[in-house]
Amino acid sequence: MSVNAQEVKNLRDRSGCGMMECKQALVEANGDQEKAFEILRKKGAAKAQKKASRDAKEGSIVSYIHPGSKLGVLLELNCETDFVANTDDFKDLGSDICMHIAATSPISIRVEDVSSSVIEKEKEIYTDQAQKSGKPENIIEKMVEGRLNKFYQENVLLEQNFVKDPSKTITDLITEKVSVLGENIVINIFSRFQVGEK
């Protein structure tokens, strides 16, 4: 059972859950969106679902300059009210994400933001490697898919494991705070500059 990116995206939009979680749920539900959403709800993962559809237009601009001033990050983290933006929980989340970005240098915020040229290039490399295994075509497809997911987990901010606690992803970290603060929280945009890099 393989699911396509659009189906995963639809479930993500609806549930506010991470890519891998949605994918697993869809596989488990044989591609049935309703059933997959039910699975996520039962797991308690979709609890932030209602909030994810609400507008997040308040928030903060946060920065992190690494000691030595050769590396810096600027981040816009959004929530729904100025009240939440001023809580310590929200501020901690902002500086945690900034520091995480400094450490891992993600290529985008969401999987959907990765440019198709990057995806094509990665797929080409993985397909080439997988074909050398001599395995049948359907297995190769799965191998490539697996490698691509790994690529996302390593390079896409929301899919990455949080550097300060690798047992959770950045999506998990945000979902936790959404539960605590009761507002939708969205990473809107970030910049990461390193001296001599651009």
Add this chain to the structure above:
Amino acid sequence: MSVNAQEVKNLRDRSGCGMMECKQALVEANGDQEKAFEILRKKGAAKAQKKASRDAKEGSIVSYIHPGSKLGVLLELNCETDFVANTDDFKDLGSDICMHIAATSPISIRVEDVSSSVIEKEKEIYTDQAQKSGKPENIIEKMVEGRLNKFYQENVLLEQNFVKDPSKTITDLITEKVSVLGENIVINIFSRFQVGEK
């Protein structure tokens, strides 16, 4: 006597001087590059000329978060050695430019970086306005050119008047520091985020 953008750019690259200064020098020199460069040298403005061609690959990442955390700037300011990057003069320049960017929200660093679609749109508006004056075509051309220069002075970082001392442009401010520190200094890249803007 009108000079084209490429001639101005050539003189800028060579002299390290501001756009308006180069333009005036070219007009004064009837478009002769050598003569215009001589004029700038005589004015002492081209003293940073030699330095501007040297590599600036060291430097610092600097940030400024405006009180209230709704607005922030991240900047890469380059120089030639780590020694200069660690001087107070260089650090002051970095934070001055950051704060300036926060206040004025420039659309680009250099005139050459302004997208041609923006220039075309501005020209169209100015031409439209100028034509209503009923003046002859060559006067209208000059009016449009004048307005476009004003647009650059208001919106392009290196042409803007420094907010803390409007008697000098950002280019002037940098040129002063180049003289003091004896190294080429270049604004490489900046980001400016404001909550709810993007």
